[in-house]
Amino acid sequence: MKSYLHVLFILIVAICGLTSCSDDEAVDINDINKQTILVFMPWTGDDLSTRIFKQNLDSIEGAITKARRLNGRLLVFFSTSENSSDLYEITYQKGVINHTPIKTYEGKDYTTAEGITQILNDMKQNAYALNYAMMIGCHGCGWTYKDDWTNYPYQAKMNFLQPDDATWSQAKRFPFTNYSNGMPTPLTRFFGNINDMSNAIDVVDLAKGIQGAGIKMQFILFDDCYMANVETAYELRDATNFLIGSTSEVMLIGVPYQTIWSTLATPTPAYENTIKAFNTYYKSYFMPYGALSAIDCRKVEELAKVMKEINRQNVADDTMIDSLQILDGFETPIFYDMGHYVNSLCAQPILLSDFHARLKEVVTTTATTDSLFSGLNRRKTEVKTYSGITISDPSRNSVALKGKKKTAWWKATH
Structure with missing residues (x-):
């Protein structure tokens, strides 16, 4: 009888110990970051686009400041030149936006599947989340393969309008003047594309890079031209749930982030509201041209x-x-x-x-x-x-x- 009671006592102690360990390791789902967004802005080949992309980031930060909060985590991959890129986190505390450096990358690995996988692994390591999403800001030409272009329609940089030029404000007044006469013209995210196709990223490599990191994105927003095509959506079917993009060219100013940010920076994105906000913005813009779709790649x-x-x-x-x-x-x-x-x-x-x-x-x-x-x-x-x-x-x-x-x-x- 004593032996039986001794064994019973040991079992009770063991069970209590297991219960205690389980309690110590229990994780409250509410404590886990629900969403990390990576804003991915690789080198485009021209300083004007870089300036505009910085303005886009300013718009995102403006939306965060206006909301007085940042839901989830926000990381930015930004190329300052062809061979130098930075990964940093944007945070918001007590009314102040801060940038926290994470990593500097040398070279052009960001154009390869392996390089994209590395960036996404760095993202996961520094900002783990239940859901991940990407906002890609660059030039775009749909599903086409960069190696298939033998006569890519680059535009002369000398004809680009610079935001600090006197002609910039003139462009707003006369947006349809032909740039070949040295006068302003509306700029899009195809117009004046990268001047070296080796810097481009094939959609196939983007898909492989994402899958290589063991991620399926909640959504990918392409702030680029010609990305709402069925070929791209099919290629990305195992890399993202939703693709948000344009069937056509996107004006160089891009997506109105300050307007649409709150619709996407949430564990449950409201894609219909994103599209409506984009359309409302461009209908009243002085260059009223824009199309945007939310595509379910699943x-x-x-x-x-x-x-x-x-x-x-x-x-x-x-x-x-x-x-x-x-x-x-x-x-x-x-x-x-x-x-x-x-x-x-x-x-x-x-x-x-x-x-x-x-x-x-x-x-x-x-x-x-x-x-x-x-x-x-x-x-x-x-x-x-x-x-x-x-x-x-x-x-x-x-x-x-x-x-x-x-x-x-x-x-x-x-």
């Missing part, structure tokens, strides 16, 4: 299945291309409105209805101004048909012909 595989069946039963007619809604400024277009393209391609009503049902699930919310501007050809394009996402299947542009069959989207739908 739903693109179902869209691809329907698209594969459409391609199996239909063959694109070259004569229809001239009537399609173009959403870019290239002499030979690359980016066509996807909804309009499939409406013209698909001759089966039930299949077409199925496509639009899937498309509605992918493009959860979108908005555009009545016309869109291209800094590439310095023209406005009237938006007659708009689905919030583009496709390059019908493109005859040499870059598209070289690259589109390499995309995961093409392989999944043909």
Whole structure:
């Protein structure tokens, strides 16, 4: 009996000890950071863009100051030159914004999948969170591969307007004057793109870099041109839940961060409010051109299945291309409105209805101004048909012909 009581006593002590250890190690979910946003601004090749990107960061800080709080953690990767970049944290305490240095990077590894993985690992190590998101500010040209460009349409830097130039205010008064005569013109985030394609980042490498860090982003906001395309959304389907981007060119001032910041800097982003705020801002802007979409990348595989069946039963007619809604400024277009393209391609009503049902699930919310501007050809394009996402299947542009069959989207739908 004594032996039995002795064993029972030992068991009770052991259980109490385990319970005590469990209590000591218990983690309150409310104490864990819910969201870390990384603002990723790699080198673009021109000082003007760098100045504008700094203004974007100022706008974010202004939104934080106005709200008198910073939800979650905010890190910034900012390239000060082609071969030098800094990672730092923005904090807000007692009404004061502070920058805390984390790491300095040398070289151009930020253009590679491995380099992006390293940056994201540094982010996780310094600002762990339940959810991660990225805001990418740079120039963009959609899904296209940098190695496929042999005659990239760079613009002469000498024609750029500098914010401290006397012509800067004049540009606001005369935004459509042709820059070739030495006069101002509206600038976009394609116009005056990087002058060395080796500094560009392929979407494939971005996706690999994110996945290499063991992350799936809550969202990626592309404050860049031409990123709301189905090829990019499909490539990023395992790297992010949502893609926020434009079908067309983004004016150089970019996303109005002070307006939209609160809609995204939260554990439960309100994408519809983000799009509405963007659209409201640009409709009243002196250069009233802008389109933005929230795309659910988790739903693109179902869209691809329907698209594969459409391609199996239909063959694109070259004569229809001239009537399609173009959403870019290239002499030979690359980016066509996807909804309009499939409406013209698909001759089966039930299949077409199925496509639009899937498309509605992918493009959860979108908005555009009545016309869109291209800094590439310095023209406005009237938006007659708009689905919030583009496709390059019908493109005859040499870059598209070289690259589109390499995309995961093409392989999944043909």
